[in-house]
Amino acid sequence: xxxxxxxxxxxxxxxGQEVTLRCKPISGHDYLFWYRQTMxxxxxxxxxxxxxxxxxxxxxxxxxxxxxxxxASFSTLKIQPSxxxxxxxxFCASSTQGTGANVLTFGAGSRLTVL
Amino acid sequence: xxxxxxxxxxxxxxxxxxxxxxxxxxxxxTTYYLxxxxxxxxxxxxxxxxxxxxxxxxxxxxxxSWNFQKSTSSFxxxxTASxxxxxxxxFCALSEEGTGFQKLVFGTGTRLLVSP
Numbered sequence: 001x002x003x004x005x006x007x008x009x010x011x012x013x014x015x016g017q018e019v020t021l022r023c024k025p026i027s028g029h030d031y032l033f034w035y036r037q038t039m040x041x042x043x044x045x046x047x048x049x050x051x052x053x054x055x056x057x058x059x060x061x062x063x064x065x066x067x068x069x070x071x072a073s074f075s076t077l078k079i080q081p082s083x084x085x086x087x088x089x090x091f092c093a094s095s096t097q098g099t100g101a102n103v104l105t106f107g108a109g110s111r112l113t114v115l
Numbered sequence: 116x117x118x119x120x121x122x123x124x125x126x127x128x129x130x131x132x133x134x135x136x137x138x139x140x141x142x143x144x145t146t147y148y149l150x151x152x153x154x155x156x157x158x159x160x161x162x163x164x165x166x167x168x169x170x171x172x173x174x175x176x177x178x179x180s181w182n183f184q185k186s187t188s189s190f191x192x193x194x195t196a197s198x199x200x201x202x203x204x205x206f207c208a209l210s211e212e213g214t215g216f217q218k219l220v221f222g223t224g225t226r227l228l229v230s231p
Contacts, residue, residue, distance in 0.1 A: 108158060
């Protein structure tokens with residue numbers, strides 16, 4: 001298995017531009033999570049999906065952020081318009097329902113820099 | 116309130132030394148899970164261990180060992196005979212029954228530097 005695949009690995013953009021981050025979860029996993037990592041706030045859960053349905057988006061910072069999961073093998077996190085404070089590493093993770101708490105498998109992350 | 120506290124921001128050791136990374140958690144749930152993840156310089160988060168609240172038995176995996184003590188709400192991680200490849204940021208995390216075990220709350224991480 002190729003693991004969780006994220007693209008792009010690095011993105012540099014200017015303030016006000018739209019940014020789209022992509023994620024392909026592990027085949028057969030029915031949960032997908034988007035996390036953001038910054039020096040100031042650490043690792044924060046933004047949103048998670050179960051069977052392609054958003055379950056909890058309480059961590060999404062504001063309306064500029066949106067996430068979709070059109071099918072079991074693809075998810076996007078979009079920021080429009082982007083701002084310098086959005087600069088962070090964005091991780092996608094997936095898991096499958098087991099006994100108790102799921103073990104998340106993380107992707108390599110997408111490092112976003114907004115100038 | 117911070118639910119997972121990793122008070123050690125950075126630890127530096129010399130190869131072959133033993134090192135313990137501390138983790139203190141806070142929860143009102145009686146059923147919960149604790150995790151440790153490793154983030155090497157490459158950036159990816161790697162799962163190390165999961166432990167549920169009913170299993171206080173300590174665990175050893177090679178040079179790694181974990182000490183879970185509910186009485187002190189701690190889940191500490193010890194690396195024996197550290198190696199340079201152990202250099203990474205280590206995160207402790209908590210998942211509670213109240214959130215259906217789906218929300219993983221991370222501590223701020225401890226950066227471990229192992230020098231030759």
